[in-house]
Amino acid sequence: MWKWLHPYAKTERAFALCSKLLPWCWGGAALGLTIGLIWGLAFAPADYQQGDSFRIIYLHVPSAILSMGAYSGMAIAAFIGLVWQIRSADMAVAAIAPVGAVVTFVALFTGAAWGKPMWGTWWVWDARLTSELILLFLYLGVMALYQSFEDKQQGAKAAGILALVGVVNLPIIHYSVEWWNTLHQGATITKFGKPSIAPEMLWPLLISIVGLGLLVAALSLYRLQSEMIRREMHRPWVQAMYTQQEGQ
Amino acid sequence: MNPRRKQRLMAFSAVILVVGGAIGLMLYALGQNIDLFYTPTELVEGKDGVKPQVGQRLRIGGMVVPGSVKRVDDSLAVSFDLMDTGPIVTVSYQGILPDLFREGQGIVATGTLTAANHIEAEEVLAKHDEEYMPPELAEAMKGIKHVKPSEAGYGNKG
Numbered sequence: 001m002w003k004w005l006h007p008y009a010k011t012e013r014a015f016a017l018c019s020k021l022l023p024w025c026w027g028g029a030a031l032g033l034t035i036g037l038i039w040g041l042a043f044a045p046a047d048y049q050q051g052d053s054f055r056i057i058y059l060h061v062p063s064a065i066l067s068m069g070a071y072s073g074m075a076i077a078a079f080i081g082l083v084w085q086i087r088s089a090d091m092a093v094a095a096i097a098p099v100g101a102v103v104t105f106v107a108l109f110t111g112a113a114w115g116k117p118m119w120g121t122w123w124v125w126d127a128r129l130t131s132e133l134i135l136l137f138l139y140l141g142v143m144a145l146y147q148s149f150e151d152k153q154q155g156a157k158a159a160g161i162l163a164l165v166g167v168v169n170l171p172i173i174h175y176s177v178e179w180w181n182t183l184h185q186g187a188t189i190t191k192f193g194k195p196s197i198a199p200e201m202l203w204p205l206l207i208s209i210v211g212l213g214l215l216v217a218a219l220s221l222y223r224l225q226s227e228m229i230r231r232e233m234h235r236p237w238v239q240a241m242y243t244q245q246e247g248q
Numbered sequence: 249m250n251p252r253r254k255q256r257l258m259a260f261s262a263v264i265l266v267v268g269g270a271i272g273l274m275l276y277a278l279g280q281n282i283d284l285f286y287t288p289t290e291l292v293e294g295k296d297g298v299k300p301q302v303g304q305r306l307r308i309g310g311m312v313v314p315g316s317v318k319r320v321d322d323s324l325a326v327s328f329d330l331m332d333t334g335p336i337v338t339v340s341y342q343g344i345l346p347d348l349f350r351e352g353q354g355i356v357a358t359g360t361l362t363a364a365n366h367i368e369a370e371e372v373l374a375k376h377d378e379e380y381m382p383p384e385l386a387e388a389m390k391g392i393k394h395v396k397p398s399e400a401g402y403g404n405k406g
Contacts, residue, residue: 048386049348049376057380083257120346120373124356126284164260168268172275180282181309183356188378198381 011228012237014088018221025218032211036062040204047201056114058205062212064107065190067135068170070100070216074142075167078160088224090156091231093163094146095224099216101139108132119183127176128184131169138166152231285309285356292335292365300361307358308337308367309375314351330355341369348374 008014040058047054074096081089112122123129142159149155177186189195195202232238285307291300300306310330317328327340339357349355359369
């Protein structure tokens with residue numbers, strides 16, 4: 001069943017796949033973010049309660065969703081890397097972590113900037129905000145562990161275990177607003193049932209989410225390619241690629 | 249799958265399950281302590297059989313009872329009532345209220361319990377719900393027209 005995946009355990013095959021996917025990701029990200037953000041920030045109607053301040057939702061919600069999405073992707077890669085010991089999966093963990101960390105930081109920052117005028121405070125230690133902050137620390141921990149071993153295999157193993165253990169934080173972030181009483185409001189779109197947002201506000205939000213998702217994918221694939229080249233600098237396939245380029 | 253891979257698969261799945269279970273139990277044990285605030289019902293009737301002491305610093309969260317906002321003309325002092333489903337708790341506060349503060353709005357106040365149902369607040373934060381819609385739609389659907397507190401003119405000023 002998984003036989004078709006096996007060739008990609010070879011770094012050069014995975015590298016070629018990245019090269020094929022990258023233009024689509026960059027293009028889709030540019031298109032999605034341009035349409036979604038301009039529509040959302042300039043043309044969507046203002047909110048009945050929060051006025052124009054609510055527009056930061058078009059940055060906050062996509063980055064918050066993608067902070068968790070990127071983590072899921074990283075954890076899956078870590079699991080594959082640990083169990084099947086596929087080197088490209090280990091490199092994917094290292095490639096996704098900084099991208100996810102930045103997205104998480106953006107989610108926290110835009111959340112604070114939204115909280116100040118609406119709630120009246122930049123920060124409050126409620127369950128949603130705290131668990132999202134822990135997510136940022138998990139990303140930083142994965143990055144630090146990966147870098148702190150002389151032997152990259154060891155580093156990838158340690159970072160992978162931390163990434164896997166951190167998965168328990170994802171449901172906590174998502175359900176924190178239901179399990180406990182918090183200052184943060186409940187879910188608007190990531191829930192069963194009808195989204196509690198007007199359609200003309202919802203569409204630009206969904207487009208922004210897809211756009212940012214593709215941007216995160218593009219950045220991760222790009223970093224994955226760099227990591228592959230860095231770690232296999234002396235392998236024949238990298239050498240061949242560069243001599244071919246010089247020959248052209 | 250060869251036996252070594254199978255063994256690793258089992259080992260790492262077990263790690264996730266055990267750590268997940270441990271954190272789950274920890275959160276379950278901490279339980280209500282993770283809550284950000286007391287509701288007025290919990291404050292008056294007690295939470296898990298424990299009533300907050302007078303003099304204790306705490307947070308209270310509830311809905312501002314319409315018509316209960318009283319302002320003093322010559323200072324920023326304001327008092328209002330909070331409720332959820334039953335009992336009413338009065339909050340006194342001196343300072344600037346957040347933009348979203350309105351009658352009928354959910355708010356969270358930090359302060360000291362000075363009597364069984366009175367809180368002297370140092371900080372008032374506004375909560376908003378997860379619904380977003382244009383003003384016209386809100387007026388048509390809910391029959392509410394929201395105004396900023398500065399333009400509301402309730403209390404003594406009205």
